[in-house]
Amino acid sequence: MSSFIRYCIIGLGTVLTWLVGTVPLCANTTGEEETIETQDSRKETKEERTFFRQLKNKVKFTASPEELARARKAEELMQHVFHYVKEHNLDSAQFTSDVYLRHFMRTRRKGFIVRYIPGMLRLERGINSYLSEARLRFQFRPPGEIDCKVTAYHTTARYQKAQRLTSMGRFNFQIYDSKLFLDCILNPLNHRNRKFYRYTYSFTTQLNDSTAPSARIQIKPRFANDQLVEGYIDINTETGAVKNFFFRLQYQLQANLCQRTTRERKATKPS
Structure with a gap:
């Protein structure tokens, strides 16, 4: 005892x-x-102080002042992205978009069972690498109608056809919607999903005086989940338009979504 x-x-x-x-x-x-909050909120309104106080609560207390500043600048830039569709009336406008698509594919086939999976590509035996390029023209019309035409196509895959790219399938090519796929992948560019991601400002670049500056924002999920993506976006600091993006995701398969070209968009009034 x-x-x-x-x-x-x-x-x-x-x-x-x-x-x-x-x-x-x-x-x-x-x-x-x-002390940080008092110094940062000297010349801010009451609403701004409330917003950035909520932002600071989202960041871990171990973050340095530099990390807090990067997160704060990222939130300011992302506000332009979240309101880009509404400010430019893209919800109701009819427009045409030319997209250049390029993807790499590496396959490894051992057995013959994959040949009998519905919708599966016809894969050659062994380990193979393929490159495909295509020029697509999309026509978007309200209320959500999409027409796709392949204007140019080239691939090193023997059994892949250009008609396969015209099928939307589960993909959603409207990058400002709430979902990247039609079923589950949550889009970090939509304001409804901002609570699932962390946005960090990296740097700003400008090609020349005639072009607007472009800022890069790093995007990371707040927790591990198959419905979230990781990557970065390059946005126009004046308008909030997304110029380039790179997303990495793992949803039933591991894939990289990348769009690095300037899209030519012609907006017209709906008839």
Whole structure:
């Protein structure tokens, strides 16, 4: 019984020592956060202070002032992206978009079962690498009608045809919608999904004086989930239009979605 009491006293002393040692750290961390908030909100309105206070609560308390500044600038730029569709009336407008598509495919076939999977590409035996390029023209008409025409096509795959690209399938080519796929993949460019992602500002570039600056935003999911993507986007800092993007996802298969070309969009009023 005496040994049991001695162990209890030792354990209680250890807990008290740990609590006393952590109190100054917590107080110091809270003080630093209040100092940062006071310095950043001197010339801000009440609504802006509320918004950035909520943003700061999303970031871990161990983040440095530089990381907080990058996250804050990313949030400001993403506001232009989230409101781009509404400000430019893309919901109701009819427009034509020319898209250059290029993808690499590496296959490894061992058995013959894949030949009998419905909708599966006809794969050659062994390990093979393929390159495909295509020029597509999309016509978008309300209420959600999409026509696709292949104007140019080239591939090194023996059994792949150009008609396969005209089928929308599960893909959604309207990059500002809430989903990248028609079923589950949540789009980080839509304001409804912002709570699932972390946005960090990287850098700003400008080719010449006649072009608008372009900012790169790194995108990471807040938690591991097959419905979320990871990558980056390059946006126009003046309008919020997405110029380039690269998304990496793993949903039933691992894939990279990449669009690096300038799209020519011609908006017309609906008839």
